[in-house]
């Protein structure tokens with residue numbers, strides 16, 4: 001469902017070229033739960049941004065659901081980002097002046113789903129996630145774990161083919177982080193493809209496959225020196 005071929009991403013700074021992704025080859029099949037594990041500065045978010053069509057590589061090819069991303073126009077890319085990919089971030093990134101249910105509805109609004117159906121679907125998923133009592137609250141009235149659950153509701157509401165999570169437990173305590181991982185496992189059992197990036201080996205091991213990244217180079221394998 002996703003394939004990166006020989007991806008290079010480099011930046012020019014002060015006349016010097018810095019290679020952040022160094023000939024990366026990476027594929028994910030439908031239904032996988034993969035984590036990308038690496039230390040700070042290793043290139044994880046850069047890779048995530050390319051996977052999520054938020055950024056483009058300097059060279060190499062990236063295919064998502066059968067299309068080569070380089071060939072697509074901005075309107076198509078925006079649609080892919082809204083409907084085919086569910087983003088989950090460390091800092092939740094909920095809109096502070098919108099209620100919980102309004103936050104969750106947002107991707108459906110972009111997708112031009114009718115208001116009544118939007119509200120029904122948002123309430124349904126929030127209820128399923130144990131947040132049915134909180135739909136009219138604002139984000140700052142919720143705990144971190146609850147806010148991340150809201151962000152997960154928002155990410156899955158369009159039924160995206162891929163969930164992309166960048167350090168999803170980074171702002172949570174251990175117990176709450178583990179609950180979020182349980183939730184990811186449930187979503188994966190329901191058939192959702194999940195790609196999660198983290199610097200934490202204890203979080204990474206919840207996935208079925210771990211890919212390590214160091215200085216922009218990818219390696220698949222065991223966790224002995226993580």
Ligand code: ATP
Nearest residue numbers: 011013020038039040041042043044045046047199
């Ligand atoms: P962290 O765990 O701290 O989030 P990361 O693995 O996500 O780290 P990236 O954000 O992918 O790391 O950054 C990798 C490298 O690329 C860093 O050295 C960073 O300085 C560099 N980099 C990222 N974005 C840019 C940019 N827009 N311009 C120049 N350099 C950049």
Ligand code: MG
Nearest residue numbers: 044045046166
């Ligand atoms: Mg990062």
